[in-house]
Amino acid sequence: MSEERSITDLFLDQTFKLYKCNQSLVTISASTNVLAADQVAYLKENIAKYLYSVYRRRRDESREGEIIPRYSRADDIEPELKITFGSRNTSFENRIYNIQYLIIRTSDRSLQLPRQIFIFINRDGVDSDGKSFNTIVLNRQFNSSSSSVQVNNFIISLLENMPDIETGLVMKEYRLNEKYIETAINELSNSIKDLKDTRVGEEVRLMDGLLGDLEITYSSESKSSTFSNGPVINGNLRNIVINIPQKDITEFINKFEKESEHGEKQTKLQLISEINGFLYDNSSINFENLAIVKFVSSVVNISAEGKIKISGAKIAVGDESVKDRIVWFLLESLYNEKALARQ
Structure with a gap:
């Protein structure tokens, strides 16, 4: 090594x-x-x-x-x-x-x-x-x-x-800024969207299964940058946990790529925005206004309280550059976000 x-x-x-x-x-x-x-x-x-x-x-x-x-x-x-x-x-x-x-x-x-x-x-x-x-x-x-x-x-x-x-x-x-998790996951998913695993007989798009099943925890309080702080759903509700199967993530990506081909979408994948749009269509709750306080996936777990875990086994795919790209992308994002972190 x-x-x-x-x-x-x-x-x-x-x-x-x-x-x-x-x-x-x-x-x-x-x-x-x-x-x-x-x-x-x-x-x-x-x-x-x-x-x-x-x-x-x-x-x-x-x-x-x-x-x-x-x-x-x-x-x-x-x-x-x-x-x-x-x-x-x-x-x-x-x-x-x-x-x-x-x-x-x-x-x-x-x-x-x-x-x-x-x-x-x-x-x-x-x-x-x-x-x-x-x-x-x-x-x-x-x-x-x-x-x-x-x-x-x-x-x-x-x-x-x-x-x-x-x-x-x-x-x-070092507590993470309320916007950090959303931005980091959007950028990470966009960064790895086109990575391929060529070790098998045909190229396989890594993004389809790389994140795995997702668990996203939203705070019940609004983003401070959007409204004044305070509950926006129910004062007795602390957090909202949403579980998203891997197959749905693949559908989000396929839908995004089809719309991009026809000029209906920008060229950058905004995974959290896609998820929030789906949740709004099916619940009438505007999750865009809620801060994400925890994100759990097969690749990375991040919480707003300032904890992070990166899975080595899951990203040990393709050549070593895939692992390096994901690890250093996340570390770079943490470094850039530091100036915005709560004191």
């Missing part, structure tokens, strides 16, 4: 929570993009102390307990920790991105440290001055158990207090 390929694969098959940050983890202009030895030691020492306190508490609360304690002090845990840092530049549509990733894991599963992944994305030419939040951070999420959340939050606090950084890191939760 090439380095470029491994960077792309790092984003696949994992749920990430989005943050925006005032800078990359390591100064991009530094002569060596690596974590300093004292920074690695700082992370290992403090994570080991945290894990040891959890280990001691769990051992003391256990009725059976250990006859011989596996760890007698925090220092015993440090050798079990592995910290990997990497920095790569990659390009998408003539724009260069600096990708820095930090992976923290332990060889002892009993320590209950889910593999921590932090990916910092900064675009070339955009200043990382420590004041503007021009860096996107993707943080791997796990189950919602309190222990997983606590250790994740603890490591975030460590990063924000990392030594030998001129301006301390500040990470803010």
Whole structure:
């Protein structure tokens, strides 16, 4: 696996929570993009102390307990920790991105440290001055158990207090603008509409089955840009969930292409607009006025609360450029939307 390929694969098959940050983890202009030895030691020492306190508490609360304690002090845990840092530049549509990733894991599963992944994305030419939040951070999420959340939050606090950084890191939760999901899916579907899988005897249009069955969650409140905020359907209704089978998606695409051939449509596919039009015709509810807060498909799951997951198995079709195109298109869209994100 090439380095470029491994960077792309790092984003696949994992749920990430989005943050925006005032800078990359390591100064991009530094002569060596690596974590300093004292920074690695700082992370290992403090994570080991945290894990040891959890280990001691769990051992003391256990009725059976250990006859011989596996760890007698925090220092015993440090050798079990592995910290990997990497920095790569990659390009998408003539724009260069600096990708820095930090992976923290332990060889002892009993320590209950889910593999921590932090990916910092900064675009070339955009200043990382420590004041503007021009860096996107993707943080791997796990189950919602309190222990997983606590250790994740603890490591975030460590990063924000990392030594030998001129301006301390500040990470803010990155909630997606109410228009983002709709725009991203429209653009993504248009981007992959004409992709073909040529591995079989005949060309097969990927779009027909790539998205799979869709689940779209609409807020019951109107888009702030359209009306004043507030319920537009029923004050007791929180969200509306719409499920759309894959075969209907194919019909939307075929209908669009036939109308485009006769000059009745623009040349760009607006999938969400097609879906909203169908829903209006069959329900008399104007979904165009409702914000999409969650989109679930076989390719990507996105929620307005700032979570994203890209399916590697589903997009591992055709040549590698298909996977790269989808992954980097979504990352580019996240970067562009950042300026509009709720503070």
